[in-house]
Amino acid sequence: MGRLKNQKVLVAGLGASGISAVKLLAEKGARPRVSELKPMEALSDEQRRVLDFCESYETGTNSIGAFRAVDLVVISPGVPMDIPAIRAAKDANIPVISEIELAWREIQIPVAAITGTNGKSTVTTIAGEILRESGRSPFVGGNLGKPFSELAIEPARYDCAVIELSSFQLETCPSFKPKVAVVTNISQDHQDRYADHASYVAAKANIFAHQTSDDFAVLNRDNSATMQMIAGLKSKVFTFGWEKSDQFGKGAWMDGDRIIMAGPFGKDEIDISKFLLPGRHNRLNLMAAALSARLLGASSDAISRTSKQFVGLSHRLQFVAEIDGVKWYDDSKATTIDSVIVALEALSGPVVLLLGGYDKGADFAELIPALKGKVKLVVCFGTAGPKIQKALENTAPTILVPDFASAMKAAAFSASPGDQVALSPACASFDEFTNYAARGEAFRRWVLDRSN
Numbered sequence: 001m002g003r004l005k006n007q008k009v010l011v012a013g014l015g016a017s018g019i020s021a022v023k024l025l026a027e028k029g030a031r032p033r034v035s036e037l038k039p040m041e042a043l044s045d046e047q048r049r050v051l052d053f054c055e056s057y058e059t060g061t062n063s064i065g066a067f068r069a070v071d072l073v074v075i076s077p078g079v080p081m082d083i084p085a086i087r088a089a090k091d092a093n094i095p096v097i098s099e100i101e102l103a104w105r106e107i108q109i110p111v112a113a114i115t116g117t118n119g120k121s122t123v124t125t126i127a128g129e130i131l132r133e134s135g136r137s138p139f140v141g142g143n144l145g146k147p148f149s150e151l152a153i154e155p156a157r158y159d160c161a162v163i164e165l166s167s168f169q170l171e172t173c174p175s176f177k178p179k180v181a182v183v184t185n186i187s188q189d190h191q192d193r194y195a196d197h198a199s200y201v202a203a204k205a206n207i208f209a210h211q212t213s214d215d216f217a218v219l220n221r222d223n224s225a226t227m228q229m230i231a232g233l234k235s236k237v238f239t240f241g242w243e244k245s246d247q248f249g250k251g252a253w254m255d256g257d258r259i260i261m262a263g264p265f266g267k268d269e270i271d272i273s274k275f276l277l278p279g280r281h282n283r284l285n286l287m288a289a290a291l292s293a294r295l296l297g298a299s300s301d302a303i304s305r306t307s308k309q310f311v312g313l314s315h316r317l318q319f320v321a322e323i324d325g326v327k328w329y330d331d332s333k334a335t336t337i338d339s340v341i342v343a344l345e346a347l348s349g350p351v352v353l354l355l356g357g358y359d360k361g362a363d364f365a366e367l368i369p370a371l372k373g374k375v376k377l378v379v380c381f382g383t384a385g386p387k388i389q390k391a392l393e394n395t396a397p398t399i400l401v402p403d404f405a406s407a408m409k410a411a412a413f414s415a416s417p418g419d420q421v422a423l424s425p426a427c428a429s430f431d432e433f434t435n436y437a438a439r440g441e442a443f444r445r446w447v448l449d450r451s452n
Helices: 016-027 044-054 084-091 099-104 120-133 148-152 197-208 224-230 281-293 300-309 337-345 365-373 385-392 406-416 436-451
Strands: 010-014 033-037 056-060 072-073 094-099 110-116 138-142 160-164 182-185 216-220 236-240 251-255 258-263 266-271 318-323 328-329 352-357 375-381 399-400 420-423
Touching: 010 016, 016 033, 016 044, 016 072, 016 099, 016 148, 033 044, 044 072, 072 120, 084 094, 094 099, 099 148, 099 399, 110 120, 110 197, 110 281, 120 138, 120 160, 120 281, 138 148, 182 197, 182 281, 197 224, 216 224, 216 281, 224 337, 236 281, 251 281, 258 281, 266 300, 281 300, 281 337, 318 436, 328 436, 337 352, 337 365, 352 365, 352 406, 365 375, 365 385, 375 385, 375 406, 385 399, 406 436, 420 436
Parallel strands: 010 033, 010 072, 033 056, 072 094, 110 160, 110 182, 138 160, 182 216, 216 236, 236 251, 328 420, 352 375, 352 420, 375 399
Antiparallel strands: 251 258, 258 266, 318 328
16 A cells, blocks of 8 residues: 555545546545535535545635644645745645655556647547557546546556646656657636746646657657747657658658658658548647657557547537538637637538636637637626627627627527537636536537537
8 A cells, every 4th residue: 555554634625636546546545535515515525435535625715724633635626826825834844745646656667648739638538549449458537637646546457647736736746757758739728727837837847857769758849838848858859730740750751641740660650631620620630649649659550540530529619410501610618719719620611619617817809810700699608708808809890798698699690601609718618617627518409409
């Protein structure tokens, strides 16, 4: 049971990662405790059941006393580092780590870790599919799907791992060292959590912090903010981008409908003419995934096969239905300005665009160039709706509605045959929904009910 045996470990936050962390701690002989801000009556059945694994727990509070009476604190991604209880633990020299770091200390297999502002879920999933096509047994999860701790509970099932990581998860990883570390791109995001953009970028850059010359760093050559991370890296650097770079000869680039890759595996030329996902951004995502999987030992043939089979992720510019000549797209995962711009580039237009939800501090005026000549109407909704309309009203036709249901009705009324309606909201969902997936499912239900 190793280093965790008999350790008093407090898990802060009982979301999916917190639940898995408690199970892992119990499995390893630790003495898990829980501090959950939600009151007991608001907890799900699964959350209540996991409390049976705990030596003690508190709900409805994050008390300083609970955080200072343990050997280790494991925080969930949604728990900010600046709350008084976390500060008190750190002042008492009690280590504070993420669930990712907790799991990492218990595994032995090679890991590819994927972060970035946009595209990381798609890259993670495609890389996992490529590895499966190569005959490997990858764990795929992290911020996407299964928490990383699930791997540490059942390590014998897997021979490698591909995990998506958010900036929140990377804030507290003092030894995490992936074999392959990938940054898909960097743009403004989570300004409601970070003091400034530099703090957000620094959290992302932690993915490289403990790599050595035996490891690989994979970065987007077409994204200047990402490329600025190269300075000081100790790992072997590989880049991907649309054009070949003389400066960075190792990596991946496009040649017509072929991906060209060069690295320790030699040189590959991979036909992706039948790749199913639309848009330039998805070809960049495929390159990042292919390079990551190849560096973990996947075959080039598996990349080609995967490109013909992968149909995309839910809520990422996913086609839902065509009704009376109008195509409806669910892009609920697009919670940043850049992700909306990417969606608009992939759609042919004219577009009825649904923008709104919970504002994360975005500057919606940055959308203006992408709207011109493409968007016939912007439907502004949710708590961010008035701010969005004010930023865009002199650029594109806008309509302001109070909530998501009203936005759907307005879009249906305004769309004509040949139009495309896209829920690509540039906002979080928390004003009306628990997460972007719940918002996307509401969109899909509304559209599919209307098509029947």
